[in-house]
Amino acid sequence: MSQVAFQVSKEQVLEITQEVFTAMLDQGETLTFERFEPVPDFADPLFAWVEMHADSEFGAFTGRAVVKTETETAHEITRSLLMLAPDEEVTEADLTDAFGEIANVVGGNVKALIDAVARLTLPQVGATPPVEENAMFLQELAIDWRGRVLVVSLWVLL
Amino acid sequence: MFVLVADDSRVMRQIVIRTLRQAGYDDWEIIEANDGQEAYEMALDHQPDLILSDWNMPRATGIEALQALRQAGCDIPFGFVTSEGSPEMREQAEAAGALFLIAKPFTADSFREALDPVLA
Numbered sequence: 001m002s003q004v005a006f007q008v009s010k011e012q013v014l015e016i017t018q019e020v021f022t023a024m025l026d027q028g029e030t031l032t033f034e035r036f037e038p039v040p041d042f043a044d045p046l047f048a049w050v051e052m053h054a055d056s057e058f059g060a061f062t063g064r065a066v067v068k069t070e071t072e073t074a075h076e077i078t079r080s081l082l083m084l085a086p087d088e089e090v091t092e093a094d095l096t097d098a099f100g101e102i103a104n105v106v107g108g109n110v111k112a113l114i115d116a117v118a119r120l121t122l123p124q125v126g127a128t129p130p131v132e133e134n135a136m137f138l139q140e141l142a143i144d145w146r147g148r149v150l151v152v153s154l155w156v157l158l
Numbered sequence: 159m160f161v162l163v164a165d166d167s168r169v170m171r172q173i174v175i176r177t178l179r180q181a182g183y184d185d186w187e188i189i190e191a192n193d194g195q196e197a198y199e200m201a202l203d204h205q206p207d208l209i210l211s212d213w214n215m216p217r218a219t220g221i222e223a224l225q226a227l228r229q230a231g232c233d234i235p236f237g238f239v240t241s242e243g244s245p246e247m248r249e250q251a252e253a254a255g256a257l258f259l260i261a262k263p264f265t266a267d268s269f270r271e272a273l274d275p276v277l278a
Contacts, residue, residue, distance in 0.1 A: 006166075015212035024173065081169050083176075099168045105262045110243025117246055120214050122166070 004158055006054070006063045006138065008113050012119040013141045014153055016109040020102065021145060025080040037141035039149055046071045048099045049123045050107035051157070056116030063114065063138075065107035066130065067099070069150040074099040076148065087146075096125045106152060134158045159186040162204065164220065165212040165239070171179075172261075174210060174239055181266040183273070194218030198226050200236055208276070210260075213240035213247065224254045235276060237246035239264065 016076050025081075049066040078090045078098035082123040100123035111118050124130070132155075139154040161178075165171045171190050178186060189204060191197040199208040200206050201209055209227075215267040218226070224236050240247070241263030251259045258272040 005201075020263045023265055030263070086187060094169065097167050101167045105169075105241040108214075108243075110242040111242060120242055122214065122216060147191065152255050 006061065006114055006154075008110055008139055008154055010139055010141050013110070013139060014143075014156065016106055017141065017143055017150075017152055020105050020109070021143075024102075025077065025145075026103070032143050032145045033079065035144045035149060036040065039096050039142045040152055042070050043070045044127075045069070046074045046095075046125065046127060047129045048074075048098060048103035048123055048132050050123045052107065052111045052114065052118040052119045053121070054111075054114055054116040054118035056114075063110070063118075064112050064130065064135065064155040064157060065103060065104045066153045066155065067106060067150060068129070069148065070155070071127075073145075073148040076146070077102060078138060100125045104119075108153065159183065159208060160206045160255055161186050161188050162191060162197060162200055162206040162209045163188055163211075163224070164191040164209065164215070166193050166215040166270065167212070170212065177264060177266055179268055181269040181273070183269075194220055194223035198223045198227060202230065202232060206234060208236055208248065209236045210239050211236065212220075213238055213242055213251075221254055228255050237272060237276070244262070 001005045006025050018030055018032045020125040022030045045068055049064055049067050054061055058090045075090045081098045104123040111120055135157050138156055141152045163171050163174050177189055191200050193215040197211055197265040213220040238251050238256055241262040248259050257276050260268050260272050
């Protein structure tokens with residue numbers, strides 16, 4: 001079954017997330033760490049996700065990688081990626097593009113761990129999570145980054 | 159050097175261009191394409207010295223753009239900059255004629271390691 005082919009550990013998710021943030025956002029400095037405290041409720045959440053359609057020896061399946069955070073944190077990510085000044089405006093297009101790209105790079109690296117040939121979708125970004133109906137939760141990792149909280153989760157669509 | 163950077167993400171194109179500057183290629187002239195179809199058309203129209211392309215893009219993927227260029231008899235050096243760096247993707251890229259594949263997330267060092275041998 002699909003779970004057999006799509007086994008990614010929390011440590012692997014942490015390693016990927018740290019690598020993405022360190023290289024893309026923090027100029028080589030590691031500022032992302034696993035969060036052990038409870039994740040606070042997000043008042044104004046933003047979700048970015050990609051899906052990977054795979055053909056494995058156990059059958060075809062679709063995996064999904066989701067990054068969730070406060071919209072304000074997604075703004076901060078966008079500012080960092082574009083090297084914007086603190087008072088420069090973050091447009092909606094840049095926010096969607098930048099936060100989607102984080103999910104894209106995290107998802108692309110997760111896909112490389114799958115024991116199957118897979119095809120990655122383009123990233124999607126929204127204020128509500130992707131449909132969770134028929135989605136089986138696999139893995140979740142809470143991250144602290146510069147005093148902010150993000151959650152990376154992996155799913156298999158049934 | 160005259161280089162075409164193709165990525166459907168404007169943010170990522172900006173990061174690629176910034177990283178090229180950081181890697182020391184700061185005198186390169188760069189043009190940008192939004193997707194694989196545009197990369198194909200701009201490559202034929204502008205004849206850049208090098209194409210750096212994302213893989214997963216709307217309208218046409220990077221690999222489709224590369225295959226179409228080769229079919230059109232265009233042999234401009236082509237490298238991928240993509241979040242998908244699995245061995246299968248690298249094999250597929252190489253088989254289609256790509257010179258290298260830089261996996262995202264990348265650093266200025268990753269660019270130098272991939273580009274210096276091509277430029278030598």
